[in-house]
Amino acid sequence: MKRLSALITALLLVLLPAAPARAATAAYSGTLADGATWIADVPASWNGTLLLFSHGFGSLTAADAPDPATKQALLDRGYALAGSSYDPHGSLWALASAARDQFATLDAVVALIGRPRLTIALGVSMGGLISTQEAERAGHHHRLDAAVSTCGLLGGGVDLNNYQLDGEYALSRLLAPTATIPLVGYASPADGAAAAGQLSSLATAAQATAAGRARVALGTALLNMPTWSASQATPPVSAEGIAQAQYEWLVATLPFVMPSRYFIELSAGGNASWNAGVNYAALLSHSPYRTTVEALYRSAGLSLHADLTDLTRHASVQADRSAVASLTRTSTLTGNLDVPTLTMHTLYDQLAPVEYENRYAQQASGPLLRQSFVARRGHCAFVPSEFIAAIQAAEHRAVTGRWDATATTQALQKAALALSLNDAPAFVNFHPGPFVSHRWAWLS
Template sequence: MKVRMVVVLFAVISALLVPLNAGQPATFVPLPADLQDELEGVPYRIRVPANWNGTLLVYAHGYGEGVTPPLLAPLNADVETLSARGFALAASRFAGSGWTVKEGMQNTLALTSAFRDMVGRPLRTIVWGKSMGGLMTLGLIEKFPGHYDGAVALCAPASGTPRRFDQGLDLALAYAVAFGWEPEWGTPGDIRNDLNFMTEVMPHVQPQLGIDKKGRWEFVRLVNRIPIDSYYAPLNFRVTTLYFATAVRAELEDRAGGPIAENIGRVYTLTGPEKSDLAILGVDADQLLAEMNAMSTFRSARNARNYVEHYVDPSGRITRPVLTLHTKGDALATPTNESAYRATVEQQGNANLLMQQFTNGVAHCTFTSAQDIAGIDAMISWLETGNRPDPSSFFTPALGFDPSFEPQPWPW
C-alpha cells in the first residue's frame, strides 16, 4: 500500500513538472506567470513568459530605486523586449533604504534561490544590475558563483565601496578648499550622520553655481577626474556628486558605525596643462593642491572600514564571465571605476573572464534599451559558446558604443 502511494505521488509530481514545450525547463506554475509577493518581508516580482527559454535574469536596482513592485530591468522597454524573447525576469526590493549593498545582495540571493522552489530550475541564471545594483552584481558573481552563470554590471562603482567613498572624501576635500566648509556638516573625512543635504548643504551650494565660480568647480572636477559631459548645466552633476560625497556617505557612516573613508598619504596632483587652464579661469591650482595635500590625514574607523570592505570590495577572484557596460560621460560613477576593476581582476589572473564596453552616453547610466539588450545577448553568447563575445558583433558604433575608448586610470 505504501509503495503504491509513493508511486502515485511521484506520478502526480512528475505531471506537474512536465515542460510546456520541448527544451523548456519544468515548472511548478502554469505559464505565463507574474508573481508578486514578499520574501522575508521584502517585496519581489517574478515574471515568466509562456515561451520561457530557460534563462533567468535576476536584476538588482540602483540607489534610490526601491519601488513596489520592484523594477525587473533598467528600462520598461527592456522588460517587454526580454519577455517577448522568452526570458524569465526576477527582482527584489532591498530591505531598508540608503546604501543597502548588504541587504540588496542578501535579498537578491534569497530570491534567486526561491525562484527554483516557486517556479522551477533555470537552465542558466544571469545576475545583472545598475549603479549600486551593478556593484552588488559584481559581489554576487564573485561570492556566489554556484547561483549565477554570468554577470552584467551596468554603470557600477566597480572600484568597490571603500574606494568609491574615498573618492567622495577627495571630492569633499576639493570642495572645501575651493569654496569653504561649514563646521556643522562635520569634517570632510567624517560627515555628521544626520546631515540634511537639501536644508543644510544646498543653501550654501546654490549661490556658487554661477558662471563666475566655474574655475573653482573645474578644479574640483579635474582633481577628481570627473568627465565634463554632464558636470555642468543642464544635467549639473556638480550637485549630485556633492550629494553622494556628503549625505549618502553620512548615511553609510551611520550604517557602518563610523568614518568609512580615508586618504592617509594621498598626493593630489594636476597636470601642467590643467593648471594653465585653471589659471586662465583665475584659479591658483598649486595653492589649492597644497591645501588639499596638507589634509591627507583622514583615517577611517577600523570596524566601519571592515563593513564597507565586506559590502562590497571586489577582489577580482571571479570564476564566471563578467561583462561591464559604462557611459563615457558618467560623472557619478566615473569611468575610472572600470580601470580600477580591470586592474583588480588582472592581478588575480582572470582577465579572460572580464569584458568591458563603453557607450557615448553623457551621464550616469544613460543606456538605451538596445544597449542593455546587447549586453544580455553578448553574455548569452559567451555562456552558450564558451568564447568571449566578438565586440564587433554586439557593441557596434551604430548602437552608440565606442570600441576605441580607454578610461583614465584610477586616481591613485
C-alpha cells in the same frame, strides 16, 4: 466625407506594421526570511534564461528590470526576470543584505518555475556592484552562469566615499578656507543636503572669476565629473568648455551624492572615508583631467603647486576603522570572478565615474572579464537594445565557453541594431583613464 475617413483608416491599418504581440506572462512574488520582498515575471514562451536583476540605490522596492521599456523588450524575447527589494529594515545602501537576498530570490523562483537553462545576474548602478559581487560569489552550487554589470559602482563603498570626499574637500578648502562645512559624519540626509547647498553656492559664485573657475575645476577633476553637459551640443575640447561641463554636472550632482553619504555611513556604522595623509599633488598627477586644471590655473595666474600643497597640509579627515572594515566586507570587490562578466558604462556618468572600469580591469584582468562603453551622457542612460545585446553576449560566453567576437564594440553595436528597436544604440571603443582616489595603502 465620413466614408472617405473610414477608408483611409482601414488602409492605414493594413499598411502600417502591427505592434508585436505581447506574450502572456506569469507574475510571482514572495517574502524572504529577513522581510525582503521579491518579484518575478516569466513569459509563456520562456527561452530558458533567467535574469536575476539587482536594482540601484534609492529604493527598497523589489524590481526585476532596469526600466519598463527594457522589461517589456526582454519579456517579448522570452527572458524570465526576477529581483528582490533587499532587506527593508536596513539602509538604502543595502550591500549588507543584497547578494544574500538576491540568491535567496533565485532559490525561491527556481522552486516555482524549475531550474533555468542559464541564470545571468544583471544590475544597474549600486545594483551593478551587487551583480559583480554575485559574479565573484557564484561558484558555490553554481548559482550563476554569467553576469552583466551596468553603470556599476565598481569602486565599492570605500572608494565611492573617498573620491567624493576628495573633490568636496578641495572645493570647501579652496573656496571657503575659514568656513565650517561638514563633509562626513552626517546625522541625517538633511545634513548632507545643507552642506551640498553651501558647496554649490560657493562653486556658482566662483564662476565669476578666472581664479574661481580654476579652483572649481580642481574640485570637479577630483570628483571625476563628466566632461560633456546637457547645455553643450557636442563634447567640448577646450579646457574652458570641459570645466564648464564639469561645473554644470557638479551643481546638479552634489544635492544627491552628499545626502546619500548618510545612508552609506548608516550601513557602515560610521564614517569610512578619510583624507589624512593623502598627497593631492600625487592624485592630480594621475588624473585624466590634469591638463584641464593646469590650463585654467595658468590662465588665472594661480599657483597650482601652492593650492595642492595647501590641500595636502590641511587634509585631516580620519576614518572610523571599524566602519572601514564593515564597508570593506560588505561593499567592495576582489576581482576574483567565478563566472564570465560583461560590464557596460556610459562615457559621461556623473554618479559612477567611467574611471571605475579602469580600476576594476586592473583587479579582474583575465578571460572572464569584458568591458563595453556607450557614447551617451548620464548615469545608467542605456536603451533597451544595449541591455539586450550585452545579455546576448554573456549568454554566448556561458553556452560556448568563449567570448569569440560577441563582446567587441562592433559586435555589440551590430547585435543591438539587429534587434530593430529603433532606440539608437551607441557602443563605442573607449579606454577610461585611471581612477585616482583608491588608497588602500593608507589603511596599514
